[in-house]
Amino acid sequence: MEIRLRRTMLYIPGNNPGMLQIADIFGADSVLFDLEDSVPHSEKDSARDLVSNMIKYRAYENIEITVRVNPLNTPYFEDDVKEIIAAKKLQAIRLPKTNRAEDVDKLAKLIGKYEKENEIAIGTINIHPMIETALGVENAFSIATSSVRVNAITIGGQDLTADMGIAKTKSGEEILWARSRIVMAAKAARIDAVDTIFADINDKNGLIEETRLIKKLGFTGKAVINPRQIEPIHKIFTPTEKEILWAQEVIETYDKGLKEGKGVIALRGKMIDPPVVKRAEKIITISKLGK
Amino acid sequence: MEINKKSQAGSLESSDLMVYVEPFNEIKIEVESSVSSQHTEEIRSLILNELEMRKINGVYVKIQDNGAMNLTIKARLKTALLRGAKNGN
Amino acid sequence: MKNQLGIDIPEYVENLGKLIPYKGAFKRIKNLQKEDLRLTPTKIRTYLPERNKLVSSLEKAIERSGLKNGDTISFHHHLRGGDFLLMKVVETLDKMGFKDLTIFSSSLTRAHQNLYEYVEKGVVKKIFTSGLRGELGKFVSRGKMDIPVVIRSHGGRARAIKTGEVKIDVAFISAPSSDKEGNLNGVRGPSACGSLGYAMVDAQYANCVIAVTDNLVDYPNTPISIPQYQVDYVVKIDRLGDPDKIGSDSTRLTNNPVDLVIAENAANVIYNSGYFREGMSFQTGAGGASLATAKYLADIMEEKKVIGSYAIGGISSYIVDIYKRGLFKKMFDVQSFDKGVVSSLLENDDHIEINADFYANPFNSGAIINNLDVVVLAAYEIDTDFNVNVLVDSHGYAQGASGGHSDTAATAKLTIIVAPSFRSRIPTVVNKVNTVITPGETVDILVTERGIAINPRRKDLMENLKGKGLPIKDIHQLREKVEIITNNPKMFEFTDKICGFIEYRDGTIIDTIKQVVEK
Numbered sequence: 001m002e003i004r005l006r007r008t009m010l011y012i013p014g015n016n017p018g019m020l021q022i023a024d025i026f027g028a029d030s031v032l033f034d035l036e037d038s039v040p041h042s043e044k045d046s047a048r049d050l051v052s053n054m055i056k057y058r059a060y061e062n063i064e065i066t067v068r069v070n071p072l073n074t075p076y077f078e079d080d081v082k083e084i085i086a087a088k089k090l091q092a093i094r095l096p097k098t099n100r101a102e103d104v105d106k107l108a109k110l111i112g113k114y115e116k117e118n119e120i121a122i123g124t125i126n127i128h129p130m131i132e133t134a135l136g137v138e139n140a141f142s143i144a145t146s147s148v149r150v151n152a153i154t155i156g157g158q159d160l161t162a163d164m165g166i167a168k169t170k171s172g173e174e175i176l177w178a179r180s181r182i183v184m185a186a187k188a189a190r191i192d193a194v195d196t197i198f199a200d201i202n203d204k205n206g207l208i209e210e211t212r213l214i215k216k217l218g219f220t221g222k223a224v225i226n227p228r229q230i231e232p233i234h235k236i237f238t239p240t241e242k243e244i245l246w247a248q249e250v251i252e253t254y255d256k257g258l259k260e261g262k263g264v265i266a267l268r269g270k271m272i273d274p275p276v277v278k279r280a281e282k283i284i285t286i287s288k289l290g291k
Numbered sequence: 292m293e294i295n296k297k298s299q300a301g302s303l304e305s306s307d308l309m310v311y312v313e314p315f316n317e318i319k320i321e322v323e324s325s326v327s328s329q330h331t332e333e334i335r336s337l338i339l340n341e342l343e344m345r346k347i348n349g350v351y352v353k354i355q356d357n358g359a360m361n362l363t364i365k366a367r368l369k370t371a372l373l374r375g376a377k378n379g380n
Numbered sequence: 381m382k383n384q385l386g387i388d389i390p391e392y393v394e395n396l397g398k399l400i401p402y403k404g405a406f407k408r409i410k411n412l413q414k415e416d417l418r419l420t421p422t423k424i425r426t427y428l429p430e431r432n433k434l435v436s437s438l439e440k441a442i443e444r445s446g447l448k449n450g451d452t453i454s455f456h457h458h459l460r461g462g463d464f465l466l467m468k469v470v471e472t473l474d475k476m477g478f479k480d481l482t483i484f485s486s487s488l489t490r491a492h493q494n495l496y497e498y499v500e501k502g503v504v505k506k507i508f509t510s511g512l513r514g515e516l517g518k519f520v521s522r523g524k525m526d527i528p529v530v531i532r533s534h535g536g537r538a539r540a541i542k543t544g545e546v547k548i549d550v551a552f553i554s555a556p557s558s559d560k561e562g563n564l565n566g567v568r569g570p571s572a573c574g575s576l577g578y579a580m581v582d583a584q585y586a587n588c589v590i591a592v593t594d595n596l597v598d599y600p601n602t603p604i605s606i607p608q609y610q611v612d613y614v615v616k617i618d619r620l621g622d623p624d625k626i627g628s629d630s631t632r633l634t635n636n637p638v639d640l641v642i643a644e645n646a647a648n649v650i651y652n653s654g655y656f657r658e659g660m661s662f663q664t665g666a667g668g669a670s671l672a673t674a675k676y677l678a679d680i681m682e683e684k685k686v687i688g689s690y691a692i693g694g695i696s697s698y699i700v701d702i703y704k705r706g707l708f709k710k711m712f713d714v715q716s717f718d719k720g721v722v723s724s725l726l727e728n729d730d731h732i733e734i735n736a737d738f739y740a741n742p743f744n745s746g747a748i749i750n751n752l753d754v755v756v757l758a759a760y761e762i763d764t765d766f767n768v769n770v771l772v773d774s775h776g777y778a779q780g781a782s783g784g785h786s787d788t789a790a791t792a793k794l795t796i797i798v799a800p801s802f803r804s805r806i807p808t809v810v811n812k813v814n815t816v817i818t819p820g821e822t823v824d825i826l827v828t829e830r831g832i833a834i835n836p837r838r839k840d841l842m843e844n845l846k847g848k849g850l851p852i853k854d855i856h857q858l859r860e861k862v863e864i865i866t867n868n869p870k871m872f873e874f875t876d877k878i879c880g881f882i883e884y885r886d887g888t889i890i891d892t893i894k895q896v897v898e899k
Contacts, residue, residue: 017363018306021865025641025829046300046370050363057362059864227637306804326774326804358804361867 004064005029005289006152006192006221007237008230011068013038014047020054023063026227027234030064035080036071036096044076048083055087066128068094072103078110085114090125096156098129100139101146108147123149128194132156133163137178140185150191154223155182157196170206172213183218195222204232211236239283247280247287254280294350298374301359301367308359310371315351318342326358337361341368350375385767385816389889390878395506395527399881402890405790405822409742409886417743420544423587425612433614434560438472438592441613442550445588449478450505451549454586455485456579457511458554458566458715462625463491465554465592468617470495474503482506484546486537486578486736487781490514491625499525508546510534511781512771520879521777523895529778529880531771531817531893534578534714535740535747535787536885541585543743545887551586553579553611554620558593559601562611566716567603567725569595571620573627574716574725575695576605580735583610594620603726605733627718631696633675634668638800641829642669645850646756646798647676649825649832652848653841655753655794658686662708663693663749663788664756666717669798671698673756678702692739692748693755693784700724700731712748714739714784740787742885747791749784755792757785759799759826761813764855766820766835768797769813771882774806776814776872776896778880786818787885794824794841801828801862809833809859816891817882831858873897 010028012019014035023031033054039047055065067090069080084090095107104127111125127149131137137160144153157175161168168174179195186193195214198207211222211233222233239247250267254277257265265272297313320338322331338352350372356364383389383401392398400408435441447453453473455466466485473481479502488495488507493514498504507529512520520529532540540546553576557568566576571594583589583606590613591606634640646669650656662677664670675698681688682705690710691699697720703711711731716722724731740747749755760780761769768789773779789795799808809828824841826833833855834842845852853861873896880893 016304017359017366018304019637021306021360021363022638022829025638045373046367049370049373050366053362053366053369057365058360059861061861227641326806330805358806360805360865 005237005286006064006194008221008233009066009194009223010227010230011038011197011223011225014051015039015043017050017054020050021058024060026230028063028224028227028230029221030066031060032094032223033065033067035076036068044070048076048080052083052087055084055089060089064091065089066092066094068096068130071095071097072106081107081110082114085111085120085125086118088118088120092126092128092151094128094130094154096130097132097136097159098143099133099135101142104129104143104146104150108149111149125149126151128152128154130154130156131178131182132159134160137181140182141188144185144189144191150189152192152194152220153182153186154194155179155196158199170200172210179214179217179219187218192220193218195219197223197225198229199225201226201228208232208236237286239287243283244287247283250276250280251284292345292347292372292376294347294372294375296375296377298371300370300374303355303357305357306359306363307357308364308367309355310367311353312371312375313351314375315349317349318347319351321351321353322356323354324356324358326356334364337364338368341365345372347372383889385819385890387816387891389892393528393881396530396881400888402819402884402888405819405884408888412743417543419542420547420585422585425588432560433562433611435613435615438469438615438617439476441590441615442472442476444613445550445590447478447550447588450480450482452482452484452547454548454551454582455483456554456576456582457485457487457489458573458576458578459491459571459621459626460573461489461491462571462621462623462627463489463554464619464621465552466492467494469552470498470503474498474501478503480505482508484508484548486534487511487783488513488516492516496524506530508532510537510783512778514779517778521772521893521896522898523875523877523879525879528878529893531782531880531882533740533782533786533883533885534736534784535742535749536883536887537578538581538736538739538741539743539885539887541581542737542741543887548582548586550588550590551579551582553583553589553591553606555591555593555606556620557595557597557601558591558614559597559599559608560614561599561608562589562591562606562614563599563601563604563608564591564593564606564611565601565603566605567722568597569593570623571595571626572719572722573621574722575713575733577714577734577739578736580606581737588612590615592617592620594618627716629718630720631666631671631698631718633698634672636668638829639668639672642798642800642827643672644676645829645832646673646796646827647680648848648850649796649827649845650677650754650794651680652845652850653754653794654844656680656686659689660686661690661692661751661753662688663691663752663754663792664699665758666694666696667758669800670756670758671696673796673798674698674702678705678707681707692752693788695721695731697721697724700728703728703730712739740784740885742787742790747787749788749791752788752792754794754796755788756796756798757789757818759797759808761808761810762797762799762823762826763810763813763820764859766823766826766855767813767816768818768820768823769815770817772814772893774803776874778893782817782882786822789818789822790885795822797823797826799826799828801830801858802866805866807859807862807866809855809862811859815882815893819884819890826855826858828858830861833858
């Protein structure tokens, strides 16, 4: 399976050529070209044409290209999927307002159809269901496991609180359970969990606080709406020098212990068992990818 | 494709362009560029190519370019043409 | 004959004289002793003590100056886009019937673009400047001047004045503040512009100096930037300039996301270069990415508790803010970029006005930029040999200025060019720049949003910057990447006609301005 960091997924409004053409310079792990909320109804066609041309001709480098299409129940959905797949270099589609596994099914079938039509290997394009309704949260695990294409699930905070009929707060207690539920579903399905955006782009401390929280909860990354939000998030998701040194030591000690045939392997009095080694290995992998 | 009504696409933002399209009895292209007057010919031939590809023989295309990349020009033209061809395509 | 960059330079040009081809950034300086140059003789003027210097009009001052057809008159551009004086003088000279004059200005801005009308009328025959803008730049690039213009750097202009390569017959000084004897400064009055650094050299070496002011104050006027013993006439006019166009209240930091990425990269380059240390000296332009680099650099300096010795150059209020944070001990100011700087000149003893000779002249006993550690400069274009164009724009017209670009690039220990890899559809990193202002041998690093390229001459920098997480690329690689993105737009065509010469700071000719083919 591919190992890829998704610490940050940078939203770019789909009808803004000035931003689209520089999307890869900010160091985000993924870009998220948006055809949904940032594009008014009158411009759905032009954003779609523009985004598919950008994907097709603009040689983006070292970055995952994803597109948020319009929801299933809109007249734009099928055209969106068709056109952006025809651009060939797409890596994932973010499906907003995913309520149940069948929603993912519908998209997966459509993707399959257009992969075939465009001579793209079947299964190339992943799906990132966006869970932003109460129903979606309840169905999180079945959504996460609905298709082999699903390699990350995400939460949409604004729409979720709207669906719950409550306000979204900065501290976010109201979506704590939903966040945890989504992380657990993702972990159970062995896929990534990507958090919702932090809306106040001028509040760097708030962003840092929220990112620390969601990292603790188990999220693997976060969507961002401004390039300035990338660096603080990467800092939190990138292992520190100290963590890396610890991880290296754990792996070395463990390997040495195995060679020597030791039954119990310990580092400075603390037992090293396979889960600890696994965590250490993950730290090393992330630190290498994060460069 | 046949253009049977006036339409437009794009914006005047930097790195973008406005494309105005209207039915006409032959091909007429007008290009204005604020950032690279030296490239209006190149833009014109790009548009001619796109029109030919879509087998359009009668259209008046007016471009106001504000430094768009070729791929943006193509995308905006496509949008404008599809909008102008509605009902008749 | 060909110069070191392979550009054909005529040996002699009618009305300009013998030309020396560029042979390398320090070649002439190294051998200058053999040339045994002398300071230009300047006419000694003397007047009886009771003489009244105040003259009622520009016409009268010009009459008394003894100006003749074919003479050279000098101006300075501290009032930037808001300057009224140059055009007013030229209009007056036209009315008085003067012909064939040489305009020798420290630079020309949009306020001077109609100068071409006076070229057409025959009032002006030659133009020597650092920059060209607007219609005048187009006029030059269209090949409309009979005699090619000469573009000089700020240091090069001071050199040409001192050696007498250009002899100023009459210097016109825009004086935001003057008394009746001609003690001048730029820090007070409705047209305050800050430093008078370029005009100070003119006043010292011209055969006649006319100070023009819209703010006549009681004698004696202090501070004194230009002293009364250099000034022959003082003229009071209603308005010297348009305050709104002389400078904004402060220079705002850019929001442009590309510029910010570039600036952050550039600050990280400086931090890791080996030159980031206590006592570091620094210069940056007022452009988006250049100024933003100062912001990020200042933040690192604050965090690492490193204090710089001085900031120099055109000073903007953003640099003043950094000084106020205690991050630089002194500021040397040859030109003030906004009004915030003007008040700082008055308030801060560490903010020192310097003249262009002190600033950047390569032919003196040591310009202050010889001690410059780091300079951050902009570019219209940069080629794979690191040559930089800051003059000819994407339409093929001369619409920029040489300024202190080649001066500081030559002397700074670390010269960084900050530029977006492309603007609109036009690539910045190219195979060959249209016009070389600053030779690649004096440029160390190019920082773009898409990668950092180090001049292969600087093996030490390659070593220092390795493994620091910076996106370092070969410049050819970078150019190819940009070409893929911009689709390699066809560049415009030029004829063989020479419309201007780019004089390097040492007086040799590094390149020419070519006539653009318009479609």
